[in-house]
Amino acid sequence: MSSLPRRFSMQSVRLCLLPALSLGILVSTTDATDKQVAPSRPDIIYILADDLGFSDLGCFGSEISTPHLDRLATEGIRMNQFYNASKCEPTRASIMSGHYWPVTGLGVQRGATIGEVMRTAGYATFALGKWHLNANPTNRGFDRFFGHLSGASAFFPPISDSFRLDKKPFKTKDPEFYVTDAVTDYALQFIKESKAANPEKPYFMYLAYNSPHNPLQAPRADIEKYKGTYLKGWEAVRQERYERMQAIGILGAEAKLSAHPSNLPRWDSLSTAQKQLEDLRMAVYAGMIDNLDQNVGRLLSSLTQHGLDDNLLVIFMSDNGGSPYSRTDAVMLEKNTLPGDPGSNWEIGMGWANVSNTPFRLYKRNQHEGGISTPFIAWWPRHITNQNEINSQPAHIIDLLPTFMELAGADYKDAGKGKALPPLPGKSLLPIFKGETREPHASLYFQLFDHRAIRSGDWKLTAVDGKAWELYNLAQDRSETTDLSSEYPERVQQLSENWETWWSEANGKAYNPKRNPTPAAHLRDDRSGGAFYTPTALPNHLK
Numbered sequence: 001m002s003s004l005p006r007r008f009s010m011q012s013v014r015l016c017l018l019p020a021l022s023l024g025i026l027v028s029t030t031d032a033t034d035k036q037v038a039p040s041r042p043d044i045i046y047i048l049a050d051d052l053g054f055s056d057l058g059c060f061g062s063e064i065s066t067p068h069l070d071r072l073a074t075e076g077i078r079m080n081q082f083y084n085a086s087k088c089e090p091t092r093a094s095i096m097s098g099h100y101w102p103v104t105g106l107g108v109q110r111g112a113t114i115g116e117v118m119r120t121a122g123y124a125t126f127a128l129g130k131w132h133l134n135a136n137p138t139n140r141g142f143d144r145f146f147g148h149l150s151g152a153s154a155f156f157p158p159i160s161d162s163f164r165l166d167k168k169p170f171k172t173k174d175p176e177f178y179v180t181d182a183v184t185d186y187a188l189q190f191i192k193e194s195k196a197a198n199p200e201k202p203y204f205m206y207l208a209y210n211s212p213h214n215p216l217q218a219p220r221a222d223i224e225k226y227k228g229t230y231l232k233g234w235e236a237v238r239q240e241r242y243e244r245m246q247a248i249g250i251l252g253a254e255a256k257l258s259a260h261p262s263n264l265p266r267w268d269s270l271s272t273a274q275k276q277l278e279d280l281r282m283a284v285y286a287g288m289i290d291n292l293d294q295n296v297g298r299l300l301s302s303l304t305q306h307g308l309d310d311n312l313l314v315i316f317m318s319d320n321g322g323s324p325y326s327r328t329d330a331v332m333l334e335k336n337t338l339p340g341d342p343g344s345n346w347e348i349g350m351g352w353a354n355v356s357n358t359p360f361r362l363y364k365r366n367q368h369e370g371g372i373s374t375p376f377i378a379w380w381p382r383h384i385t386n387q388n389e390i391n392s393q394p395a396h397i398i399d400l401l402p403t404f405m406e407l408a409g410a411d412y413k414d415a416g417k418g419k420a421l422p423p424l425p426g427k428s429l430l431p432i433f434k435g436e437t438r439e440p441h442a443s444l445y446f447q448l449f450d451h452r453a454i455r456s457g458d459w460k461l462t463a464v465d466g467k468a469w470e471l472y473n474l475a476q477d478r479s480e481t482t483d484l485s486s487e488y489p490e491r492v493q494q495l496s497e498n499w500e501t502w503w504s505e506a507n508g509k510a511y512n513p514k515r516n517p518t519p520a521a522h523l524r525d526d527r528s529g530g531a532f533y534t535p536t537a538l539p540n541h542l543k
Contacts, residue, residue: 041408042311042380044123045187045205045299046400048095049292050088050130050213051348051364052375053322053356056289060375061245061358063229063237064286068297069316069377074388076314076379077433080250081394083455084320086371086448087364088132088151091319091397092208096133096140098401098412098424100445102506107134111422112415114401115141118204121410126190129183129208138166141415142206146170146186153210155179155217155288156342178219180211180288184295188302195308204404209295212288214323215345222287223280223340230282231275233267234351235260241358249390255478257359261526264350264533273537277339280538282352284340309381313407315400316377322356323348323364324524329536338542350533359479361526365518367446367453367462368480378433386435393437394455396444398426406430445502450513454499461485461495465523465530466513469496 058066059073060080085091090101096113097104104111115125119141127137129147137145146165153160157177163170165186187207194203230237238257245251260266270278296316303309326349332338339346348356353363357370364371376395378384405412406428412421431438446453450466458475471485471492485492503511524530 040311041123041202042313042383043202043204043308044118044404044407045207045312045314046404047296047314047316048092048129048206048208049316049318050208050210051320051323052212052289052318053353053358054360054370054373054375055241055245055250055358056212056318056322056356057293057375059248059377060250061241061248062289063240064226064289066289066293068293068300072296072300072314072316072379073377075381076377076384077386077389077391078250079376079378079391079393079395079432081392082317082374082376083372083394083396083444083446084318084374085397086320086367086446086451088130088213088319090448092131092133094397095400098398098426099422100398100425100506102447102503103422108140109134112412113140114204114206114404117141117401117405117410117412117415118408119143120414121405121408122201123408124194124198124201124203125206126187126194126203127206127208128187128190130210130213131208136164136167137206144190146190147183147208148210152213152215153179154215154343154345155210178291180209180291180295183207183209184299187299191303191308202408204408209292211292212285212348214325214328214347216281216284216288216339216348217342217344218284218287218291218340220340222291223284225290226283226286228279228283229286230279230352233275234264234278234355235267238355238358241355245358251359251478252392254474254476255359256481258361258479258481259526261350261354261361261530262528263526263530264354265535267351270535271537273539274535276543277536277538278349278351281339281346281349282355284346285348285352287340311383313378313380313383315379316375317397318374320364321360321362321366321371321373322353324350324353324533325522326350326533326536333536333539333542336542338538349535351535361480362464362524365448365451365522366464366524367448367451368464369478371451372446372453378429380433384433389435391432393432394440394444395429395432395438396426396441398424399429400426402426403429443498443502445499445506447503447511449516449518451518452499452503452511452513454495454502456495456498459491459495461492461499464525465518467525467529471495 055061059070093101097111119125125142127142127145132151148160149162242257325347337344360370362368362370443456453462470483472480
């Protein structure tokens with residue numbers, strides 16, 4: 001059993017880092033995978049947030065305070081057409097493997113991982129936070145791991161039984177323990193130990209924070225900062241975000257504010273008690289994002305203080321859109337626990353998920369823009385010269401591994417250990433980082449449950465809840481408000497055939513939407529047939 005060094009003990013970690021480096025401590029290694037390290041190869045920190053929507057950062061239009069990520073955005077670049085795979089597991093499978101998830105399988109059942117590729121190229125490799133894939137990260141190419149193997153965990157003790165420090169079970173009863181803080185503590189510790197042992201060896205860090213995924217839990221001060229902010233209602237907050245996004249250039253005129261979902265009640269129809277609980281729910285969610293930003297700032301501040309950011313690439317994004325669920329409300333009220341309380345398990349709910357994904361339609365799991373669009377930030381001082389650019393070239397998580405491989409000088413075949421690996425479908429992002437126009441993907445593909453999509457150029461074909469295809473021209477209608485399928489049946493047919501071919505080749509069999517349908521309680525069509533959202537009222541005895 002391992003226990004966490006208390007947060008104040010990280011001060012000693014930070015203090016010992018600089019002397020170790022200034023003394024020029026070098027430890028030789030017999031690791032057969034080490035290669036001669038070129039000084040131009042950057043250290044890489046890839047940060048993945050969990051269930052954070054497209055508009056949830058200040059630099060993407062939010063009212064939530066995220067000054068540290070905002071700084072990375074203004075000193076780096078933002079991409080406003082970057083896609084994930086709409087849910088935790090498929091996104092992680094694609095990130096880790098460089099493939100669409102049906103090719104590699106959930107959990108990365110086939111192919112090499114990003115850890116294996118980068119370690120073979122001579123990088124130290126660290127994984128932190130939420131894993132949610134097969135095996136232990138230390139068995140899939142990562143030198144060190146701190147986090148949980150499961151898909152979710154409480155943020156305060158008692159935490160998930162799947163927490164590990166490397167391979168050892170990790171438990172804590174420390175009342176000051178908070179998962180996001182602990183993940184940052186260990187991130188700093190791993191970097192410190194690696195640079196003390198070999199300052200010239202670059203590292204790749206997969207920093208997968210679990211925030212702001214449920215359970216909605218945050219330090220009390222971070223919650224109090226936002227209480228009352230959301231009593232104005234989800235329509236008003238969404239409109240304000242949309243206007244800020246237009247003002248700062250995240251959205252162009254083609255991105256209209258999508259219509260209010262037919263299965264979401266208007267704010268004015270809620271009772272006072274319902275509004276109070278919804279305000280608290282969103283205040284906790286905002287506090288979690290605020291705290292996440294604080295931790296990103298703490299991490300980078302420490303690296304800057306010790307001169308470890310001169311050749312550092314940081315990428316930030318989210319694994320999917322905001323999540324519309326509120327499955328645990330009744331159980332939580334029976335236990336007399338409110339959003340934010342230790343031991344609670346509240347979710348954000350449809351109203352605020354609709355705000356989170358402004359201006360788009362639908363949510364986590366869906367293949368409409370609200371489910372697959374992520375805020376994307378890349379920061380690399382002196383290497384990204386087009387600072388503060390908002391880039392609109394479409395890109396996808398399959399592009400990450402080719403990018404990291406180009407930076408590391410990695411050979412994908414090396415990581416196969418003699419096994420044939422399928423060719424990677426992605427394209428390096430480095431031309432975009434250099435201010436160039438990259439050769440676009442011919443098509444990008446999406447699928448989860450009975451939701452699916454294909455994007456080819458400006459055209460996107462998508463379907464929700466196993467229903468008929470919808471067709472959109474994203475150059476004119478990024479928010480997917482006007483279905484053009486009846487006007488362009490030939491285009492629908494061609495794109496549909498392309499998607500079916502991709503699925504059959506990737507999955508080894510023809511697509512059958514009835515094989516894995518969305519349960520009735522999870523139907524999300526915002527125009528007809530979606531499950532209706534009923535806000536929960538705050539009981540008098542808990543006010």
